[in-house]
Amino acid sequence: MLAKKAIKTQKRWEQTQEKREEDKKITVDHLLKKQDSKVGKNSRLKSSKKEIYMFSYVNNRDMVGLSVPASYSFPMEVQGERGVPAARLCGAPGCRNPRRYSCSRTGVSLCSLQCYKVNLAAHKMLQEAA
Ligand SMILES: [Zn+2]
Known part of the structure:
Protein backbone atom coordinates (compact mmCIF):
# COMPACT_ATOMS: atom_id res chain seq x y z
CA MET A 1 0.00 0.00 0.00
CA LEU A 2 2.74 2.36 0.97
CA ALA A 3 4.81 1.33 -2.02
CA LYS A 4 1.89 1.99 -4.35
CA LYS A 5 1.45 5.41 -2.87
CA ALA A 6 5.15 6.09 -3.28
CA ILE A 7 4.98 5.11 -6.94
CA LYS A 8 1.96 7.31 -7.45
CA THR A 9 3.75 10.21 -5.85
CA GLN A 10 6.80 9.52 -7.97
CA LYS A 11 4.68 9.45 -11.12
CA ARG A 12 2.95 12.68 -10.20
CA TRP A 13 6.31 14.33 -9.52
CA GLU A 14 7.58 13.15 -12.90
CA GLN A 15 4.51 14.49 -14.60
CA THR A 16 4.95 17.81 -12.85
CA GLN A 17 8.57 17.92 -13.93
CA GLU A 18 7.60 17.14 -17.49
CA LYS A 19 5.02 19.85 -17.49
CA ARG A 20 7.54 22.28 -16.08
CA GLU A 21 10.00 21.37 -18.79
CA GLU A 22 7.34 21.93 -21.41
CA ASP A 23 6.43 25.28 -19.92
CA LYS A 24 10.09 26.25 -19.91
CA LYS A 25 10.41 25.26 -23.53
CA ILE A 26 7.38 27.26 -24.49
CA THR A 27 8.62 30.28 -22.56
CA VAL A 28 12.06 30.08 -24.11
CA ASP A 29 10.58 29.67 -27.56
CA HIS A 30 8.33 32.62 -26.90
CA LEU A 31 11.24 34.75 -25.74
CA LEU A 32 13.35 33.74 -28.70
CA LYS A 33 10.53 34.53 -31.07
CA LYS A 34 10.05 37.88 -29.37
CA GLN A 35 13.72 38.68 -29.76
CA ASP A 36 13.60 37.61 -33.37
CA SER A 37 10.69 39.89 -34.09
CA LYS A 38 12.44 42.70 -32.23
CA VAL A 39 15.57 42.26 -34.29
CA GLY A 40 13.48 42.16 -37.41
CA LYS A 41 11.77 45.40 -36.43
CA ASN A 42 15.09 47.07 -35.69
CA SER A 43 16.65 46.02 -38.93
CA ARG A 44 13.58 47.26 -40.75
CA LEU A 45 13.85 50.60 -38.98
CA LYS A 46 17.49 50.84 -39.84
CA SER A 47 16.88 50.03 -43.45
CA SER A 48 14.20 52.70 -43.70
CA LYS A 49 16.56 55.20 -42.11
CA LYS A 50 19.25 54.24 -44.54
CA GLU A 51 17.14 55.29 -47.50
CA ILE A 52 19.79 57.50 -48.99
CA TYR A 53 19.48 59.01 -52.40
CA MET A 54 21.89 57.12 -54.51
CA PHE A 55 23.23 58.68 -57.62
CA SER A 56 25.52 56.56 -59.64
CA TYR A 57 27.54 57.55 -62.60
CA SER A 67 21.21 56.77 -62.57
CA VAL A 68 19.10 58.73 -60.14
CA PRO A 69 16.67 57.64 -57.41
CA ALA A 70 13.16 56.89 -58.59
CA SER A 71 11.78 59.71 -56.45
CA TYR A 72 14.03 62.20 -58.15
CA SER A 73 12.85 64.14 -61.15
CA PHE A 74 14.99 63.74 -64.19
CA PRO A 75 16.24 65.56 -66.18
CA MET A 76 17.22 67.80 -63.34
CA GLU A 77 15.83 71.26 -63.12
CA VAL A 78 18.13 73.89 -64.43
CA GLN A 79 19.00 76.33 -61.72
CA GLY A 80 19.56 79.84 -62.87
CA GLU A 81 22.08 82.20 -61.46
CA ARG A 82 21.06 83.74 -58.26
CA GLY A 83 20.48 87.44 -58.67
CA VAL A 84 23.09 89.68 -57.20
CA PRO A 85 21.60 91.40 -54.19
CA ALA A 86 20.70 94.98 -54.86
CA ALA A 87 23.60 97.23 -54.04
CA ARG A 88 22.95 99.15 -50.88
CA LEU A 89 23.38 102.82 -51.21
CA CYS A 90 24.45 105.51 -48.87
CA GLY A 91 21.53 106.66 -46.77
CA ALA A 92 22.65 110.23 -46.28
CA PRO A 93 20.27 112.81 -47.76
CA GLY A 94 21.00 113.51 -51.42
CA CYS A 95 23.80 110.92 -51.72
CA ARG A 96 23.58 107.92 -54.09
CA ASN A 97 27.02 106.44 -53.55
CA PRO A 98 27.39 102.78 -52.66
CA ARG A 99 27.26 101.99 -48.99
CA ARG A 100 30.62 101.45 -47.36
CA TYR A 101 29.71 101.28 -43.72
CA SER A 102 26.88 102.07 -41.41
CA CYS A 103 26.59 104.85 -38.89
CA SER A 104 27.41 103.67 -35.39
CA ARG A 105 24.82 106.05 -33.92
CA THR A 106 21.91 105.88 -36.36
CA GLY A 107 22.59 102.62 -38.20
CA VAL A 108 22.11 104.40 -41.53
CA SER A 109 24.20 103.21 -44.49
CA LEU A 110 26.98 105.65 -45.30
CA CYS A 111 29.73 106.09 -47.86
CA SER A 112 32.03 108.68 -46.36
CA LEU A 113 32.88 110.80 -43.39
CA GLN A 114 31.18 113.69 -45.09
CA CYS A 115 27.94 111.74 -45.36
CA TYR A 116 28.38 110.66 -41.76
CA HIS A 123 19.24 113.00 -37.59
CA LYS A 124 19.80 115.67 -34.99
CA MET A 125 17.41 118.02 -36.77
CA LEU A 126 14.77 115.31 -36.92
CA GLN A 127 15.22 114.54 -33.23
CA GLU A 128 14.99 118.20 -32.32
CA ALA A 129 11.88 118.59 -34.45
CA ALA A 130 10.24 115.62 -32.73
ZN1 LIG B 1 27.09 109.13 -49.04
Whole structure:
Protein backbone atom coordinates (compact mmCIF):
# COMPACT_ATOMS: atom_id res chain seq x y z
CA MET A 1 0.00 0.00 0.00
CA LEU A 2 2.74 2.36 0.97
CA ALA A 3 4.81 1.33 -2.02
CA LYS A 4 1.89 1.99 -4.35
CA LYS A 5 1.45 5.41 -2.87
CA ALA A 6 5.15 6.09 -3.28
CA ILE A 7 4.98 5.11 -6.94
CA LYS A 8 1.96 7.31 -7.45
CA THR A 9 3.75 10.21 -5.85
CA GLN A 10 6.80 9.52 -7.97
CA LYS A 11 4.68 9.45 -11.12
CA ARG A 12 2.95 12.68 -10.20
CA TRP A 13 6.31 14.33 -9.52
CA GLU A 14 7.58 13.15 -12.90
CA GLN A 15 4.51 14.49 -14.60
CA THR A 16 4.95 17.81 -12.85
CA GLN A 17 8.57 17.92 -13.93
CA GLU A 18 7.60 17.14 -17.49
CA LYS A 19 5.02 19.85 -17.49
CA ARG A 20 7.54 22.28 -16.08
CA GLU A 21 10.00 21.37 -18.79
CA GLU A 22 7.34 21.93 -21.41
CA ASP A 23 6.43 25.28 -19.92
CA LYS A 24 10.09 26.25 -19.91
CA LYS A 25 10.41 25.26 -23.53
CA ILE A 26 7.38 27.26 -24.49
CA THR A 27 8.62 30.28 -22.56
CA VAL A 28 12.06 30.08 -24.11
CA ASP A 29 10.58 29.67 -27.56
CA HIS A 30 8.33 32.62 -26.90
CA LEU A 31 11.24 34.75 -25.74
CA LEU A 32 13.35 33.74 -28.70
CA LYS A 33 10.53 34.53 -31.07
CA LYS A 34 10.05 37.88 -29.37
CA GLN A 35 13.72 38.68 -29.76
CA ASP A 36 13.60 37.61 -33.37
CA SER A 37 10.69 39.89 -34.09
CA LYS A 38 12.44 42.70 -32.23
CA VAL A 39 15.57 42.26 -34.29
CA GLY A 40 13.48 42.16 -37.41
CA LYS A 41 11.77 45.40 -36.43
CA ASN A 42 15.09 47.07 -35.69
CA SER A 43 16.65 46.02 -38.93
CA ARG A 44 13.58 47.26 -40.75
CA LEU A 45 13.85 50.60 -38.98
CA LYS A 46 17.49 50.84 -39.84
CA SER A 47 16.88 50.03 -43.45
CA SER A 48 14.20 52.70 -43.70
CA LYS A 49 16.56 55.20 -42.11
CA LYS A 50 19.25 54.24 -44.54
CA GLU A 51 17.14 55.29 -47.50
CA ILE A 52 19.79 57.50 -48.99
CA TYR A 53 19.48 59.01 -52.40
CA MET A 54 21.89 57.12 -54.51
CA PHE A 55 23.23 58.68 -57.62
CA SER A 56 25.52 56.56 -59.64
CA TYR A 57 27.54 57.55 -62.60
CA VAL A 58 28.13 54.79 -65.09
CA ASN A 59 30.86 55.05 -67.66
CA ASN A 60 31.81 51.82 -69.31
CA ARG A 61 32.21 50.32 -72.74
CA ASP A 62 28.47 49.94 -73.22
CA MET A 63 27.14 53.19 -71.88
CA VAL A 64 27.72 56.47 -70.19
CA GLY A 65 24.95 57.50 -67.90
CA LEU A 66 23.73 58.71 -64.59
CA SER A 67 21.21 56.77 -62.57
CA VAL A 68 19.10 58.73 -60.14
CA PRO A 69 16.67 57.64 -57.41
CA ALA A 70 13.16 56.89 -58.59
CA SER A 71 11.78 59.71 -56.45
CA TYR A 72 14.03 62.20 -58.15
CA SER A 73 12.85 64.14 -61.15
CA PHE A 74 14.99 63.74 -64.19
CA PRO A 75 16.24 65.56 -66.18
CA MET A 76 17.22 67.80 -63.34
CA GLU A 77 15.83 71.26 -63.12
CA VAL A 78 18.13 73.89 -64.43
CA GLN A 79 19.00 76.33 -61.72
CA GLY A 80 19.56 79.84 -62.87
CA GLU A 81 22.08 82.20 -61.46
CA ARG A 82 21.06 83.74 -58.26
CA GLY A 83 20.48 87.44 -58.67
CA VAL A 84 23.09 89.68 -57.20
CA PRO A 85 21.60 91.40 -54.19
CA ALA A 86 20.70 94.98 -54.86
CA ALA A 87 23.60 97.23 -54.04
CA ARG A 88 22.95 99.15 -50.88
CA LEU A 89 23.38 102.82 -51.21
CA CYS A 90 24.45 105.51 -48.87
CA GLY A 91 21.53 106.66 -46.77
CA ALA A 92 22.65 110.23 -46.28
CA PRO A 93 20.27 112.81 -47.76
CA GLY A 94 21.00 113.51 -51.42
CA CYS A 95 23.80 110.92 -51.72
CA ARG A 96 23.58 107.92 -54.09
CA ASN A 97 27.02 106.44 -53.55
CA PRO A 98 27.39 102.78 -52.66
CA ARG A 99 27.26 101.99 -48.99
CA ARG A 100 30.62 101.45 -47.36
CA TYR A 101 29.71 101.28 -43.72
CA SER A 102 26.88 102.07 -41.41
CA CYS A 103 26.59 104.85 -38.89
CA SER A 104 27.41 103.67 -35.39
CA ARG A 105 24.82 106.05 -33.92
CA THR A 106 21.91 105.88 -36.36
CA GLY A 107 22.59 102.62 -38.20
CA VAL A 108 22.11 104.40 -41.53
CA SER A 109 24.20 103.21 -44.49
CA LEU A 110 26.98 105.65 -45.30
CA CYS A 111 29.73 106.09 -47.86
CA SER A 112 32.03 108.68 -46.36
CA LEU A 113 32.88 110.80 -43.39
CA GLN A 114 31.18 113.69 -45.09
CA CYS A 115 27.94 111.74 -45.36
CA TYR A 116 28.38 110.66 -41.76
CA LYS A 117 28.32 114.28 -40.73
CA VAL A 118 25.40 115.13 -43.03
CA ASN A 119 23.44 112.15 -41.79
CA LEU A 120 24.15 112.93 -38.18
CA ALA A 121 23.11 116.57 -38.68
CA ALA A 122 19.91 115.47 -40.39
CA HIS A 123 19.24 113.00 -37.59
CA LYS A 124 19.80 115.67 -34.99
CA MET A 125 17.41 118.02 -36.77
CA LEU A 126 14.77 115.31 -36.92
CA GLN A 127 15.22 114.54 -33.23
CA GLU A 128 14.99 118.20 -32.32
CA ALA A 129 11.88 118.59 -34.45
CA ALA A 130 10.24 115.62 -32.73
ZN1 LIG B 1 27.09 109.13 -49.04
